[in-house]
Amino acid sequence: MGKIIKGKIVADALNEKLISEVEILKKKGIIPKLLIMRVGSNGSDLAYEKGALKKCKKIGILSEVREFPETIPQDEFISEIKKANEDKAINGILIFRPFPKQLNENLIKYEIAPDKDVDCFSPVNVAKIMEKDPTGFSPCTPSAVIEILKYYNVPMKGRRAVVIGRSMVVGKPVAMLLLNENATVTICHSKTEDMPSVCSQADILVVGIGRAKAVNSQYIKEGAAVIDVGINTDENGNLCGDVDTEDCIEKSSMITPVPGGVGSVTTSILAKHVIKACRQQNGGDSIYE
Amino acid sequence: MGKIIKGKIVADALNEKLISEVEILKKKGIIPKLLIMRVGSNGSDLAYEKGALKKCKKIGILSEVREFPETIPQDEFISEIKKANEDKAINGILIFRPFPKQLNENLIKYEIAPDKDVDCFSPVNVAKIMEKDPTGFSPCTPSAVIEILKYYNVPMKGRRAVVIGRSMVVGKPVAMLLLNENATVTICHSKTEDMPSVCSQADILVVGIGRAKAVNSQYIKEGAAVIDVGINTDENGNLCGDVDTEDCIEKSSMITPVPGGVGSVTTSILAKHVIKACRQQNGGDSIYE
Known part of the structure; x- marks a missing residue:
């Protein structure tokens, strides 16, 4: 007879490691930050977002949500992504999908900076998983x-x-x-x-x-x-x-x-990826992958 | 008892299709062209190159080889790739690897234009194979x-x-x-x-x-x-x-x-990919993938 293995115990153990990792970064004056970019206000996006924000807070990661109207034109959304790419205070970017019709996912996925792409939206990270490149981010x-x-x-x-x-x-x-x-x-x-x-x-x-x-x-x-x-x-x-x-x-x-x-484990992984991104952007190795 | 299946018969059948495809393109004033970029003169590179050039000629594809010295600095090689990316007469680019030490393959692979990358050097094409995107190029x-x-x-x-x-x-x-x-x-x-x-x-x-x-x-x-x-x-x-x-x-x-x-089939595939690249760059669909 097998046993039911809950995710919470795995997440708890991971959280503990991540909290101490953030403390080490903070001593160097670095605080990892996640930006969530959301178009519209889909219920399942909001539910995931709530969990993600709570997890970030628990672990000591800064977070910010930028919500955009359902009708945002593509060029405007892309320039918002570029702004986030260039913002040094932001280490990880999560963009909710699918998009409304006017936004072409197959085009937009090339815009996110691969080193901030903590949920594998960019084709560069898809390739890195296949190539076993440890700097990449899996979903x-x-x-x-x-x-x-x-x-x-x-x-x-x-x-x-x-x-x-x-x-x-x-x-x-x-x-x-x-x-x-x-x-x-x-x-x-x-x-x-x-x-x-x-x-x-x-x-x-x-x-x-x-x-x-x-x-x-x-x-x-x-x-x-x-x-x-x-x-x-x-x-x-x-x-x-x-x-x-x-x-x-x-x-x-x-x-x-x-x-x-x-x-129960995915938002802890999201936090782990933000910390990994932050470490890599600050010249550190990625001990947690 | 199984049979030995030679590649030549497969290549011959494919060549025939490709020749008629090139003829259709020529009637529109388009001639597909492959550029081979080679650093140094490794024996196995030269052998493959010889076969590729012969195959291009047979099928009616233009080809050109640019050889660079073993000692070419990275920035110079990258600007050569950029030149080829921008050259409208070139539809497909094949870059021989591995490189000599001063050239960082993990950096250079991001430089080749994905739509000309007929042997899957670019991570964009790696991702496209995984995503089953028909516009991509497999090795x-x-x-x-x-x-x-x-x-x-x-x-x-x-x-x-x-x-x-x-x-x-x-x-x-x-x-x-x-x-x-x-x-x-x-x-x-x-x-x-x-x-x-x-x-x-x-x-x-x-x-x-x-x-x-x-x-x-x-x-x-x-x-x-x-x-x-x-x-x-x-x-x-x-x-x-x-x-x-x-x-x-x-x-x-x-x-x-x-x-x-x-x-025996690989150089015919290379030609096929050059024609596919050419068609895609000229707004056509990619009937051969």
Whole structure:
């Protein structure tokens, strides 16, 4: 019988490290700062923002939100990004997406300064993850997956890891991060044939497809570590993940719950990335990646 | 008993398509042009260059080589790249690597214009492969692998593909390209445990590790298509691949030889990428990717 592994304990441990890291920086007269750029006031953006601001405060990072009207013209938004890029007081920039129609994401993503891009919006950071360049920034959720696996000492080197999903926010970057940890990585997706048999070879199974309880015990190898990245609502309107936790807990060695799993770690990762950006901008190495 | 599938027949078929494509462009007054930038005169660079120039001529693409002294200072080399970026007569740029010590590849890669970068030197193209952006350019060798598989109608969608090797010139990009073709992709490498058992699940096995005849029949699933990207010399000083072809031919359905396999297709892919770049720079779509 596996155990439910909560994200909070991982986040708490990380927060503690980050707090002491900020203290060291403060002694040098440096205070890391995150800027959140938000177009409009989407509910899920606001919810994430609230959590991010709270986390920054807890860790001792400065934060600022710049809200722009839904109708902001593209050139104006780009000049706002450039202003943030050049502002030396800002170390990390998070830009909420998707954008309203008049803003072309495929164009705007080239504007954010890669060294301040703490959530992997810039193609330069996408490339850095693939190249295993330690100065890069992965999106926060895939980094949270690795943080959890490391916290629980789940062996990755040489082990079979299977990722279900190939999005640019979860599947592909998490596959690259697992590869960087020397796992043997398989990427499954909607076109995969006989997915349960592929997944049931996984020592580590990461699921990020956005379908409520799509993964049952048939997908699970005896003793596997299961990381559930999905956030869905079930038939009763309750939050649930992509994994049918109840059905899978017996076979797996550990499994993250939804809510209270990966999602609890992402804002701590965001803070970690802001501190990393700050250190790098101040000529330090990046001890926390 | 499988068959040896030569690259030449794939290259010939592709060349024919490219020749007619160039003819269409010429009728519009457009002639695609490749610029090769070479620092020093390394033997393997010269050999590849010779093949590339010959292929360009055959297909009707203009080409030019700019050779720079081994000792060229970085700022001078960068301004040469910028000159080529701005030159409207040049559609594709190939820059030989690795560089001599004074040239920092990690800095210079940001200088080449992504839309002329026909061999995926720029991080922008690395990101585009990962994002499945059809305007991007993969390195030529991984594209050659896909070209061969498509020519021989090897089904990829939903099938198990295993890539041995995780370099930025072969392993990782070929894994992304196979994923873009909807294969279920596994990446193996030096730290993989029990590699033969992982590989023997592959309907498609792509090997790019640079170790002579490292892959034997234990790695092969009955009926698998085997693509050998390695170029090595064996104990008798003869060219050979990463796959022990003789040992694997019985179980595989098809297998590429070395020499005469993937390597025969790469310069045709280079030409294809130059034509694609030319079309895109002239406002056309990219029918050949």
